[in-house]
Structure formats: structure tokens, C-alpha cells
Amino acid sequence: AQSVAQPEDQVNVAEGNPLTVKCTYSVSGNPYLFWYVQYPNRGLQFLLKYITGDNLVKGSYGFEAEFNKSQTSFHLKKPSALVSDSALYFCAVRVTGGGNKLTFGTGTQLKVEL
């Protein structure tokens, strides 16, 4: 069975500071990893994905994520946070042959303050 852990329910950061939202995963097989963002009362928006190749993945809105196989982690990062980045962030995993069955974490609420 595959699983995702987002150890922090909430992350607070000051605008202009770097941010990190943590994610660890557990799969039997090669993982495909995703980050999505959800604004209040909205659907999920795709940010970035890791399939294979470079461990540093760049995505939308200046976000990036680093895949670390030995630590089974896929942390989301941004060099300089904006107030508008405040939202709920979900990490998700699926495996090869798993179709579109994504397993999501419980989400991390990011709050960026002035």
C-alpha cells in the first residue's frame, strides 16, 4: 500500500522569507510524486510533479520540490514567499501501473504573513 505523510498541519512564514512544506512517502515501486494547492472552497490546482530524472523539480508560481530517494521525501520549497501563497497544500503519490489513483496526504495549511 502507498501512503503520504505531511507532518505539519500548518506552516507560518513571513513574506519574503523562504518556505518549505514537508512530505514523505511510502510506496513499493517507483513513485510518481505530485504537489497540489487548494484555495478555500475551490478545487485542487496542479503545482509540479516528479516522474524521473533531475531530483529538483520546478513548477508553477515559483515553487520547486526536491526528490530525495534515500529519505523518501519530496519537500515543496519557494525562495521567497508571498501573502498570496497562503493556501492548503497537498502532496500525493502514485506508482507505475497505478492508473490515476493518487494517494494524498492530509494537507498543510500555509500562512504567509506581512
Place this chain on the structure above:
Amino acid sequence: DAGVTQSPTHLIKTRGQQVTLRCSPISGHKSVSWYQQVLGQGPQFIFQYYEKEERGRGNFPDRFSARQFPNYSSELNVNALLLGDSALYLCASSFVTGELFFGEGSRLTVL
């Protein structure tokens, strides 16, 4: 280009009733997936359909069913509604597999 569209956006039902939710995928996408998001939790996979065939099913009871039409749109049906079925139901489309593009969701409240 239009994104994934879902209807209705909000609905209220009572226990024991039945509900049908609808989804139109992004043009060119042939796969539709359904997810349930209970308040405070991450989305849970319910179904995937591709070319009108079920390609995956999550751990949901038989009260949940779905189908995909020749134009690739999809319906999710839930029978004998329970209070615990109250959630945001998300539809997502993709070419076959790959990143999913989600709609805004249908928020179901069961009283």
C-alpha cells in the same frame, strides 16, 4: 480552453436519498477520476474511467457507482445517502495517466 466543469456546485440531500454528480473533462482528455474530500482531509480516490471502462476503484461501498459516456463526460451516483457522505466531490481529467486537472467540485451536504 475550458477546464474541468462539475455540476451542481452545491446540493443538499437527506439521508436515504440518491444523488447524481456530473463532470465534463478538459477537451481531449479521455480519462476521468472521482475523488471524495471530507472536511479537513486529503482527497480519497473513488473511481477512474478511461474510454468508458472502469480502470480503478477505491475503497468505497457499492452505494457508489459511476459511468463514462462516449463524449468522455462522467456521472457519479451515490445511493442511500448517509451523513458521512457529506463531502466535496472532485472530478479530475487527464489524457490517460499523468497529472490530474481538477474541477471546482460539488459540495454535498447530507442532512
